[in-house]
Amino acid sequence: xxxxxxxxxxxxxxxxxxxxxxxxxxxxxxxxxxxxxxxxxxxxxxxxxxxxxxxxxxxxxxxxxxxxxxxxxxxxxxxxxxxxxxxxxxxxxxxxxxxxxxxxxxxxxxxxxxxxxxxxxxxxxxxxxx
Amino acid sequence: xxxxxxxxxxxxxxxxxxxxxxxxxxxxxxxxxxxxxxxxxxxxxxxxxxxxxxxxxxxxxxxxxxxxxxxxxxxxxxxxxxxxxxxxxxxxxxxxxxxxxxxxxxxxxxxxxxxxxxxxxxxxxxxxxxxxxxxxxxxxxxxxxxxxxxxxxxxxxxxxxxxxxxxxxxxxxxxxxxxxxxxxxxxxxxxxxxxxxxxxxxxxxxxxxxxxxxxxxxxxxxxxxxxxxxxxxxxxxxxxxxxxxxxxxxxxxxxxxxxxxxxxxxxxxxxxxxxxxxxxxxxxxxxxxxxxxxxxxxxxxxxxxxxxxxxxxxxxxxxxxxxxxxxxxxxxxxxxxxxxxxxxxxxxxxxxxxxxxxxxxxxxxxxxxxxxxxxxxxxxxxxxxxxxxxxxxxxxxxxxxxxxxxxxxxxxxxxxxxxxxxxxxxxxxxxxxxxxxxxxxxxxxxxxxxxxxxxxxxxxxxxxxxxxxxxxxxxxxxxxxxxxxxxxxxxxxxxxxxxxxxxxxxxxxxxxxxxxxxxxxx
Numbered sequence: 001x002x003x004x005x006x007x008x009x010x011x012x013x014x015x016x017x018x019x020x021x022x023x024x025x026x027x028x029x030x031x032x033x034x035x036x037x038x039x040x041x042x043x044x045x046x047x048x049x050x051x052x053x054x055x056x057x058x059x060x061x062x063x064x065x066x067x068x069x070x071x072x073x074x075x076x077x078x079x080x081x082x083x084x085x086x087x088x089x090x091x092x093x094x095x096x097x098x099x100x101x102x103x104x105x106x107x108x109x110x111x112x113x114x115x116x117x118x119x120x121x122x123x124x125x126x127x128x129x130x
Numbered sequence: 131x132x133x134x135x136x137x138x139x140x141x142x143x144x145x146x147x148x149x150x151x152x153x154x155x156x157x158x159x160x161x162x163x164x165x166x167x168x169x170x171x172x173x174x175x176x177x178x179x180x181x182x183x184x185x186x187x188x189x190x191x192x193x194x195x196x197x198x199x200x201x202x203x204x205x206x207x208x209x210x211x212x213x214x215x216x217x218x219x220x221x222x223x224x225x226x227x228x229x230x231x232x233x234x235x236x237x238x239x240x241x242x243x244x245x246x247x248x249x250x251x252x253x254x255x256x257x258x259x260x261x262x263x264x265x266x267x268x269x270x271x272x273x274x275x276x277x278x279x280x281x282x283x284x285x286x287x288x289x290x291x292x293x294x295x296x297x298x299x300x301x302x303x304x305x306x307x308x309x310x311x312x313x314x315x316x317x318x319x320x321x322x323x324x325x326x327x328x329x330x331x332x333x334x335x336x337x338x339x340x341x342x343x344x345x346x347x348x349x350x351x352x353x354x355x356x357x358x359x360x361x362x363x364x365x366x367x368x369x370x371x372x373x374x375x376x377x378x379x380x381x382x383x384x385x386x387x388x389x390x391x392x393x394x395x396x397x398x399x400x401x402x403x404x405x406x407x408x409x410x411x412x413x414x415x416x417x418x419x420x421x422x423x424x425x426x427x428x429x430x431x432x433x434x435x436x437x438x439x440x441x442x443x444x445x446x447x448x449x450x451x452x453x454x455x456x457x458x459x460x461x462x463x464x465x466x467x468x469x470x471x472x473x474x475x476x477x478x479x480x481x482x483x484x485x486x487x488x489x490x491x492x493x494x495x496x497x498x499x500x501x502x503x504x505x506x507x508x509x510x511x512x513x514x515x516x517x518x519x520x521x522x523x524x525x526x527x528x529x530x531x532x533x534x535x536x537x538x539x540x541x542x543x544x545x546x547x548x549x550x551x552x553x554x555x556x557x558x559x560x561x562x563x564x565x566x567x568x569x570x571x572x573x574x575x576x577x578x579x580x581x582x583x584x585x586x587x588x589x590x591x592x593x594x595x596x597x598x599x600x601x602x603x604x605x606x607x608x609x610x611x612x613x614x615x616x617x618x619x620x621x622x623x624x625x626x627x628x629x630x631x632x633x634x635x636x637x638x639x640x641x642x643x644x645x646x647x648x649x650x651x652x
Contacts, residue, residue, distance in 0.1 A: 011422060013452050017429025020445070024436060055418070084421035114425035118432040
């Protein structure tokens, strides 16, 4: 059975792009449109990888990433951040949240800044999932 | 004062009299005849002269005449024989101060002397007064000249343009600042031009009581208007005026003018600079938006490639649509940017605001319906035909209405019956209130704070972050204002107040909703 990859992004075009790349490379794509929905699907569908946007309505990628990496059961689930936000800004917000009294979280496995070429996205996924 | 000259040809009298006068405290000079007396007078200049009238050689009258000729203020007392009234009268005629009869009685003598002294004293005082008065007049004149010069300098160097007229409203004073503001030289105006060809009609009408037939108004408070100047253009000024009265009679008028060109220019510059800096802030935010759009374009072209490679028309179509959609997003972003950065004067024309709002409602209806948001209209029939900028109303209401629909779509509480209401209301003769309310997600205080001031999008990929900035700019250019009320999780109401003019009959130029910089009104 092919590996499941969850795409969490509020932009339908981004989802469509990523989903097509995944299909072309033989993965099973799953889609969520915000952090809340993403969290639920991670628990229910047990994906092998999460491709996560940062700026989303309802629950942002910053928060979902924190929740995943501080959850004993989920912290080993690999996450690729795919965002228009620069990696620096993402790390800065995580650091601020940690200083504010949260647990420290590791840096994401891979951080891709939009726009991303299909090949680079595919290469990254293959590196993680083989 | 206590020096006197005694002239008598009888040595006994001279001796007795001078002794008694000396004992009264006088310094007494004596002479035994008229000629000698005159010589002593010439030399010593006593203030009082006592002279016998009958003397050999030069008589008393001759002495009197000669002394008076030399000094008309000399007090000459004539000593006459008993009953010699004729001579006494003649002596008075020639300016004698007094006469006493022989034999000389002490009381009569001291009385005559006292009178003479009194006269001298009074004359002295009078002279002092006169000198003082002259000095004072001179001082006052000098002070007046100084003050007049000062006033003239004040008027000349005043930053305000000052124009004064006589009671016929002909210009009599036109200071250098007035020259600078109006472009005329004082020589062209003073005594040549009637005030009405220079001053705002408000001043003239108010002073003449023509506009209303009321009494003349003496004071015109500071107000703003535009005025034609020499080169034919109109400039913004602030002015005030006063009728000048003297004992209930109008004697003229004076008006003060402040050139607002520079201020208006600076105001515009500040607004412009603020906007540019908002655009600058926006660049950081924009980078994010642009990255997303580029990503969408890459995605679209990837799908198109796959569609071609695999001869899959569905993929090809989806990919092409994605490319087109992101081209559209690029256009939105660029247009918002341009709209925000660009100055635009409203184009006022007769329109029906209610119909514009109906059109806006139909434009957002499809998206609203797809997302279970109902749209309702509450349009005031009093808002009929009005002179406003229909494009401004349309853009503003469309921005706010699609925001409102988005606020419902973004709402976490899916149990709600989402509603967006568009309202119009006539607010007095010259105001229309537009409102857009929703019961969607609402805003936190933090979001509210940044709402109109900088790039900020809460809508993720959907917003350019410029929508409300553009909206506010359009509203302000139309002379209106925008307000927001919002409670998190409860909903938001945006209220826009725009000035309007009735469409029928009234002149379009007379009462514009605001000073708009369109200078060419007649």
